[in-house]
Amino acid sequence: MITPLSLDLLFQVLTPRHGTLETWVPYVFGQVPQFINDLAEHNEWAANIVWLDFTKYGKLSGCDLNDTCDLLSSILSRKPQHSVAVVISPFLVSERTQNGVRGEIRRVEDKLDAVKIQSELIMIRMKEAPSQKHVPLQFAAWICMQEGTVADNIFASSQLLADRSMSAFQESAQYLAGSEVPEQILSSLLAKVDIPAEAVLGLINLSPYDAWLEWTAHYWPKSHPGVRIPSLSLSKSLHIIEYCQRSIALKLMEDI
Secondary structure, rough: OOOEEEEEEEEEEOOOOOOOOHHHHHHHHHHHHHHHHHHHOOOOEEEEEEEEEEHHHOOHHHHHHHHHHHHHHHHHOHHHEEEEEEEEOOOOOOOEEEEHHHHHHHHHHHHHHHHHHEEEEEEEEOOOOOOOOOOOOEEEEEEEOOOOOOOHHOOOOHHHHOOEEEEEEEOOOOEEEOOHHHHHHHHHHHHHOOOOOEEEEEEEEOOOOOOOOHHHHHOHHHHHOEEEEEEEEEEOOHHHHHHHHHHHHHHHHHHO
16 A cells, blocks of 8 residues: 655555566556656656665665566656666675676666666766775766657756766765765756756655655755655565655654
């Protein structure tokens, strides 16, 4: 069941009868078709941003890679010229992957190609981390669109695509935590995109973890008047969804 904490914050636990892709991808769209459709009903220009941060998966299994990329392809295909995805590469190297982090990057790129998603590699660079912390200072990521739709995609003019890199983050936590990362990625992604007044951008999070992304989206209109970003977060883990809901609820109570 979808649990709205507010009109702009929706969470969904993925619990189909069987754990296979064939059941849970249709399950998602069978249970929550209103999210994308309602955006279009409220705003003709409505666009979708999909967020997939593989650092939140730890050592990325083949099953999780296949399931999430197939779901990502399904989402992008629903409104291809008004949809874009931000995909962040895993940092921990899975046991069967060769060539370390580069092997993980190639593994994700191969899967995106297989599901007909066109990806443009960008780099997320961190400021120097405190000396006592052993954390990565650079992450690979991709801006993704459905294959064959890039030329007509409204996000084709994005500043993030033009720059191909970002380097203004304070530090990387486990691994990309806090509001600074999503704030700056979204700001750069939307920069130079022709966004009309009173626009609605639906944010679909396929890797909820600590609720910072949802919080950033919820408060987007305060720093960007006229642009609203409702969010929908999807996870197979009930514990993650419950933790995100509690985190958001506490933040909302602090603002009362």
